[in-house]
Amino acid sequence: MSFFERPPVRPPSEPRMPVWARGPEDMIPGVVPVALLVARTATHAVLIDNLLVYPTGFDFNLAVRRHPGHPRYPEHRWGHDLRLEVRFADGRTADNNLRRWPHPTGDQLPDPPLLYQSTSGPDGGHVWLWGLPPPGPLTFACHWPTEQIPPSQAVLDAGLILAAATRAQTLWPEDVSA
Amino acid sequence: VSASEPPEPPELPEELEPEVQYRRPAWVEPPADLVPGIVPVELILARTPERAIGLTGIRAYPTGFGCTLHLRLREDIPGEQSTFGAFNMFGDGVDPAGEFADYYLRVGVGFADGRKATNLDHRRDLDEIPAPDPPTLWLVRWEGYDRLAWEVDAWVYGLPPPGPLAFVVEWPARGIPETRVEIDAGLVLEAAARAVPIWPDPTRR
Numbered sequence: 165m166s167f168f169e170r171p172p173v174r175p176p177s178e179p180r181m182p183v184w185a186r187g188p189e190d191m192i193p194g195v196v197p198v199a200l201l202v203a204r205t206a207t208h209a210v211l212i213d214n215l216l217v218y219p220t221g222f223d224f225n226l227a228v229r230r231h232p233g234h235p236r237y238p239e240h241r242w243g244h245d246l247r248l249e250v251r252f253a254d255g256r257t258a259d260n261n262l263r264r265w266p267h268p269t270g271d272q273l274p275d276p277p278l279l280y281q282s283t284s285g286p287d288g289g290h291v292w293l294w295g296l297p298p299p300g301p302l303t304f305a306c307h308w309p310t311e312q313i314p315p316s317q318a319v320l321d322a323g324l325i326l327a328a329a330t331r332a333q334t335l336w337p338e339d340v341s342a
Numbered sequence: 343v344s345a346s347e348p349p350e351p352p353e354l355p356e357e358l359e360p361e362v363q364y365r366r367p368a369w370v371e372p373p374a375d376l377v378p379g380i381v382p383v384e385l386i387l388a389r390t391p392e393r394a395i396g397l398t399g400i401r402a403y404p405t406g407f408g409c410t411l412h413l414r415l416r417e418d419i420p421g422e423q424s425t426f427g428a429f430n431m432f433g434d435g436v437d438p439a440g441e442f443a444d445y446y447l448r449v450g451v452g453f454a455d456g457r458k459a460t461n462l463d464h465r466r467d468l469d470e471i472p473a474p475d476p477p478t479l480w481l482v483r484w485e486g487y488d489r490l491a492w493e494v495d496a497w498v499y500g501l502p503p504p505g506p507l508a509f510v511v512e513w514p515a516r517g518i519p520e521t522r523v524e525i526d527a528g529l530v531l532e533a534a535a536r537a538v539p540i541w542p543d544p545t546r547r
Contacts, residue, residue: 173420174420180488181487181488185487186487186488186491187491189414189415189488189490189491190414190416190490192384192385192386192394192396192398192412192414193384193398193412194382194384195380195382195383195384195398195399196380196382197380197381197382198380199377199378199380199401201377201538201540204540204541206541209375209540209541211377213378213401214399214401214408214410214495215399216398216399216410225483225495229374229375229540230374231374231375231541232374232375282485282487283485290483290485328382331384332384333384333386333396335386335389335394335396335414335416336389336391336394336416
């Protein structure tokens with residue numbers, strides 16, 4: 165017997181992220197084949213880039229670009245970030261206002277759509293949207309008063325999101341499990 | 343400057359600002375003034391009973407392309423999380439030829455003319471002069487959640503020549519042999535040609 169006895173495996177105690185706050189971990193997402201220019205001023209632009217879709221929702225980069233002649237970074241101030249709202253064709257909306265972040269109890273799921281911006285800063289951030297849109301126009305609208313970006317929007321055919329959702333791949337289907 | 347605006351930093355006088363402002367070089371990130379063309383690739387590069395590596399969403403520009411790596415664990419493996427040793431790709435002081443080399447996930451791209459870029463390449467400084475020859479591979483964003491999933495955005499500086507474009511991974515210590523998935527580089531070249539200027543008026547430069 166070895167001098168060094170291994171302790172029993174102790175499972176991590178960290179709580180799991182709820183299913184509505186992330187894409188399914190056991191899937192590779194489908195890709196929407198376009199990037200959207202949502203806002204443009206003389207000095208700034210806002211892109212929706214890298215739209216990756218799962219059957220439960222989609223995530224994307226909210227990318228702030230600066231004109232090469234005006235590359236100065238702003239002083240980042242908490243609470244002064246770019247405001248983003250996503251609107252479904254049926255009138256439902258979700259935005260990145262943290263004050264509207266839900267606090268469901270137990271296994272209760274919040275009503276989609278729900279927008280969770282996991283990173284935020286002068287370059288924009290990364291966004292997860294819980295819930296797939298119905299067919300029709302899907303609107304991305306933004307507004308950034310501290311950077312003089314007026315209310316602006318771009319529209320995507322939600323069919324592109326729905327088609328990409330069907331291409332998401334399950335990594336370990338039950339019939340090939342080890 | 344009105345009283346309601348923040349004062350300019352004294353070390354950046356207004357008239358010198360464009361010249362003195364630090365800008366990251368082209369091999370570090372996509373050009374700021376283009377909307378990329380997208381190649382909707384959805385690849386599973388490697389899959390074992392415990393782990394998987396996917397690659398999606400090529401964003402193509404005339405100077406190179408970005409893509410997203412998806413690192414996945416099927417179940418919790420205490421102590422491992424889902425980083426796949428990936429953090430060692432970003433840290434200083436890592437010797438990829440050293441004793442722990444087999445514990446790092448290796449990621450790379452291979453061009454049809456034999457050129458390649460991997461995360462084991464010599465680490466470069468952002469202000470390196472002259473700029474490295476393409477291709478180079480730079481990891482621009484990483485984000486993990488819930489221990490099972492990790493997303494890494496990579497920027498490949500330099501477009502591939504026509505022919506097969508290979509994405510290669512290997513992780514010796516975790517049972518992932520060298521695995522290569524190829525796509526037609528023409529898809530990336532066509533998407534790069536679809537990149538659109540955000541500010542099309544050149545007199546604004």
